Amino acid sequence: DTGVSQDPRHKITKRGQNVTFRCDPISEHNRLYWYRQTLGQGPEFLTYFQNEAQLEKSRLLSDRFSAERPKGSFSTLEIQRTEQGDSAMYLCASSSDVFIYGYTFGSGTRLTVV
Amino acid sequence: SQELEQSPQSLIVQEGKNLTINCTSSKTLYGLYWYKQKYGEGLIFLMMLQKGGEEKSHEKITAKLDEKKQQSSLHITASQPSHAGIYLCGADSQGGSEKLVFGKGMKLTVNP
DSSP, X not given: OOOOEEEOSEEEEOTTOOEEEEEEOOTTOOEEEEEEEOTTSOOEEEEEEETTEEEEEOTTXXXXXXXXXXXXXXXXXXXXXXOXXXXXXXXXXXXXXXXXXXXXXXXXXXXXXX | OOOEEEESSXXXXXXXXXXXXXXXXXXXXXXXXXXXXXXXXXEEEEEEEOSTTOEEEETTEEEXXXXXTTEEEEEEXXXXXXXXXXXXXXXXXXXXXXXXXXXXXXXXXXXX
């Protein structure tokens, strides 16, 4: 297992288009998290899953954002009708027990909306 | 909502020098996590502190948690170019929450 994998690494899209990102967590981790990071800021929480259940969503996650983890393994984050303000690094993390091991982050997907 | 303030915002040091980074919370700290990030990459977990007075070390990096001051410090001894990056602190915002709040990070440059 090589860690948390995110695809694509970079995405450039035109305003108004839909984009989808994928995250493959460490296989034995049942918890999966999505964060967003803009330049010069720390990551901001978006949502998290325990197995396939989405347990919490941030107010940052507008109606244009949706996340799924259909079989409790990989997850997708979709942004519909992208806006320039969506440009950011989207980070996925996974954990077996965050209070002991913290998160293991992926390398992120950098989204640029033009 | 909880806010984490990191200081300094950036630091440039000569290789071999010691340095300390601070992370101060606006609210009670239930758990404090330190991460390192290379530009454009994901975050690498360094260590986690949960109890007041707790101190952990890994190689040349030592982190401490002062519950009363709602503050954590990260100390690097004999810095090396490999220590360069952005150091971020994250905190459990509610006590038992899996959602972390992060500071803005501290950019460290180590000149050889």
